[in-house]
Amino acid sequence: MSRKSQIHVSSPRSVRPAAAACLTAHCRRANHATETGTHQTEPPRDHAQGRRLKEMPRSRKHRMDPVWQDQSSMRISQHDAGATLAPDLDPPHSRAALSTAYGGAIPHPDEPTRTRFLSQLRGIVGAGAVVSEPAALVSYEGDGYMARARPLAVCLPTTTGQVSDAIRLARQYGFPVTPRGAGTGLSGGATPIHGGLVIATSRMHRIREIDAENMRAIVEPGLVNVDLTRAAEPFGLYFAPDPSSQTASTIGGNVAENAGGPHCLAYGVTTNHVLGMEAVLIDGTIVSCGTMASSPDAPGYDIPGILTGSEGTLAFVTAVCVRLMPRAETVRTVLALFDTFNDAGAATSAIIEAGIIPAALEFVDGVTISALRGGGFPEYPEGVEALLLVEVEGLSEACAEDASHVEALLTQYGAREVRVAASVAERQRLWRGRKGALGALGRLAPNYYIQDGVVPRSRLVEVLTKVQDLAKRENLLIANVFHAGDGNLHPNILYDARIPGLTERVIKAGEEILRACIDAGGTLSGEHGVGLEKAAYLDWVMSPADRETQACVKRVFDEGGWLNPGKP
Secondary structure: OEOOOOOEEEOOOOOOOOHHHHHHHHHHHHHHHHHHOOOOOOOOEEOOOOEEOOOOOEOOOOOEOOOOOEOOOEEEOOOEOOOOOOOOOOOOOOHHHHHHHOOOOEOOOOHHHHHHHHHHHHHHHOHHHEEOOHHHHHHHOOOOOOEEEOOOEEEOOOOHHHHHHHHHHHHHHOOOEEEEOOOOOOOOOOOOOOOOEEEEOOOOOOEEEEEOOOOEEEEOOOOEHHHHHHHHHHHOEEOOOOOOOOOOOEHHHHHHHOOOOOOHHHHOOHHHHEEEEEEEOOOOOEEEEEOOOOOOOOOEOOHHHHHOOOOOOOOEEEEEEEEOEEOOOEEEEEEEEEOOHHHHHHHHHHHHHOOOOOOEEEEEEHHHHHHHHHOOOOOOOOOOOEEEEEEEEEOHHHHHHHHHHHHHHHHHOOOOEEEEOOOHHHHHHHHHHHHOHHHHHHHOOOEEEEOOOEOOHHHHHHHHHHHHHHHHHHOOEEEEEEEHHHOEOOEEEEEOOOOOOHHHHHHHHHHHHHHHHHHOOOEOOOOOOOOOOOHHHHHHOOOHHHHHHHHHHHHHHHOOOOEOOOOO
8 A cells, every 4th residue: 555645534623533444434335235236324424413414315326316306407518619509419418318327307406495505505605605696607507518507506615614514515405516626627527417516616726835845735726737837936846737728727627637738748647746635525524645644654545546537526625735846957849840640640659669758749730730820829830731849858968869869750750840949938939839729729610529539659640540531521620639649639620519410420520539549449538537528438448347346436435426426
């Protein structure tokens, strides 16, 4: 077991029993239930007030069985530049399919119950920190994915204690809880498909501590990713995970999705930089684990590793201890232009096979380049089918050697032109273009549907060819901009949802792309998460035993399925 992951348990009201013992007991009950086909566990007790919390009945598969049967607030819309709503979609994306697959209808309480709940919620977080008006709730119906559902209410806590009390209140009323960061996710992880309470972290954005000597920081989940790096810069440090949404996405969201970014090739994804956590369990218990535990060096399970990437389904993270990295002495950014994506793909493999691990190795295709040029990025030249953006860093001498080797390989494998950014300003411009690619594509079409498959680098060109063939066959415009170094593809299907039947065709094309990734030995998602989008496809890559193992973990933390229901 890891030496860094003992659990410390606390409560804003009382001292709780050791969380490890609680989880062990839950695990025993879950295993017994699996063997016998029953779930005879008693409801969790509110230790502070000596009463049992209200629970709704559970089925064999732990689906929620809501008391209120109202599906009217579920609808499907498409992420777009102009807020165009798409029609209802075919399974597995249809309203009916989502409702059935994720546990039944959306809870919709009667008005007296709603009024009482909102009053008590305001008593916890303050009247100005509860959103309940229908018009205001629209902003919290989802994220960058197409599914939308209106919650009963949204609360905006500022402390861990408020999160704990809000979760306990929701449980007493039988409402599910959906955690929410900035809403920049692309798989529906923040969509409250069962209504209930959304707890948004936008007011929990403090940096509690920067420990420059030990190169780590303790931050709250609502802190914007890039703001952590800005705060660490005076110490010569930065936070390595850098998703393209880093100027808007939050640390809590990055943890939930195990986000990556261009530089994860060299430095790893979010889980490689999480050292400890503070989190609230579904019964309101506050736990600290990893380096945030009372005895961080004691042996124990890697609980931060379990919670990272769990998409808010196991616990509500209220603080994270993250690793900070020292700034490299030297950085070289290389831009290479190619007449064919085959050559760009071959060059990608050649760089890695040569033993060079760049800090980043990004692929941008001709469609995306056109959008970027129209958006004010002349550094991206027209008339090329693909470009690679390669960054190497390290000590001056070693960095210069790696950059020279990369330039030679790019030329050897067919680059029409290779140039090195001559200044920090030019380097920053190139990266602003790369990270602004998704927004720039809005110039080409009002809607887009982005995929997130992963393939072995050796099969990269093969899968890209299939994507191009699909685009021609279905008469679709598909832009490719992705992390070539680790084979994480992001085909963007651009379209207009107002055209009847086109949204359905786009979704089917997305399925075909994912299937091509899996057939090539890859998988469904690299960094966007499973969420609602890929829940129906998990059986493509996971055996029944795999699914049951994950279900066991879910039952240990949240046996009733109250936290972010519908996301596996």
